[in-house]
Amino acid sequence: MPLHTKLKLFINCPRRRPASKMEIRASVRLQTADDLFDETHRRFVKLVEATPGLRKVAAKKLQELAEDLVKGNKEPSMRIDSDPFEKIRHGFLTFKQQHFLKKPDHFTKLATVQSPKFLVIACSDSRVCPSNILGFQPGEAFVVRSIANLVPKRKENDLSGTSAALEFAVLSLKVEHILVIGHSRCGGIRALMSMPDEGTISSEFIERWVTTAKAARLHTKAVAGHLTLDDQCSFCEKESVNQSLSNLLTFPWIKELVAQDKLSLHGGYYDFVEGYFEQWTVGCKAGKAENLNQEIINHCMWC
Structure with a gap:
């Protein structure tokens, strides 16, 4: 084949054309x-x-x-x-x-270690995020959220996520303050106050969980039973916080640190209807856990 024919075929063949740089x-x-x-x-x-x-x-x-x-x-x-x-x-x-x-x-620094001073126990309600309300920044508060911000009593072989969070925050992170925050119009507390004294359970988990605060319900019925359901709920929303603070002292390592003044317990209540926040500190010594409500100190209101 003539040379010019070979060159023509080579040039016209797209598969053989080298790509440019x-x-x-x-x-x-x-x-x-x-x-x-x-x-x-x-x-x-x-x-x-x-x-x-x-x-x-x-x-x-x-x-x-x-x-x-x-x-x-x-x-x-x-x-x-x-x-x-x-x-x-x-x-x-x-x-x-x-x-x-x-x-x-x-x-x-946060990528390496966290050292929050607060353990905050708050409700899962979408309206009451503690970081938004109280301005906590990343690294400042270890937060546990659950229905009605309840703390169950310590039990043997208890697999409660709240108990696990308490153990980690208190013993590993060594927080200095535990703050339990209740709030207005809490659905969990309303479910507790609306439950019949005896009867069938209508939910799989909720009712069994909120009965953690059954002592607060009984106290509310005794003191405020003559009020409307709404007012009873408002009363119990704060009373349940005090019960959770009392339940914290059923954990021996919390009670010991509180008695040594190495750990402080605080209650809080956020009213998003009226726009105010109440805060109180519990002063308790060893042996006085049963009379916790009589030991409330430093009560204040922010509005």
């Missing part, structure tokens, strides 16, 4: 963009960790980048309303911009 580079970029990003991110983190002086500079640059991303990704409120995860995403990016990136040293 630009095309090769583009292909590599398309195939390895994620890998390059991950590798760059890893190298960047290692560099910042090995060079403390770069943290402030890096934090500032990351903050500027985050601000640009937030500005560039603002979307109509209609989408946020229709997609709840868009609201969560926006909330996270706002948190990162306003807190995480502004305090890199603080969050680096």
Whole structure:
């Protein structure tokens, strides 16, 4: 075959045409963009960790980048309303911009260890998040949330999640304060006060759980039984907090630390209808746990 014919066939064959350097580079970029990003991110983190002086500079640059991303990704409120995860995403990016990136040293420390001073026991009710109400920042409070913010008495072989949280917070984290917070219009307390004295159980878990505060129910019926159900519930919402504080002292290691003044017990009550917060401290010594309600000190109201 003549040479010019061979050259013509070679030139016209697309499978044999070598790719240009630009095309090769583009292909590599398309195939390895994620890998390059991950590798760059890893190298960047290692560099910042090995060079403390770069943290402030890096934090500032990351903050500027985050601000640009937030500005560039603002979307109509209609989408946020229709997609709840868009609201969560926006909330996270706002948190990162306003807190995480502004305090890199603080969050680096939190990544290693936590040392909160408070153990907060609050209700699972969506309206009463203790961090929002009391302004706790990451690392300041170890939080346990359950129906009606109840603390059951210690029992042998008890697998209560609340008991496990108490043990970890008190013995491992060595918190200095335990704060039990009740609140207005608590559904768990209303379920407790609405239960018949005798009768069938209408729920699988709720009624058995709220009977943890049956002593508070009995006391409420004795003192405020002549009032309306709403007023009885309001009374019991606070009374159940005091019972939970009393139940805390059934854990021997809590009672011992309280008697040694190494741990303090506090009650709280958040009224989101009227907009106030009550706080009280329990002063109790060894042997006085049974008369806990008579030992309340330092009662105050914030409004």
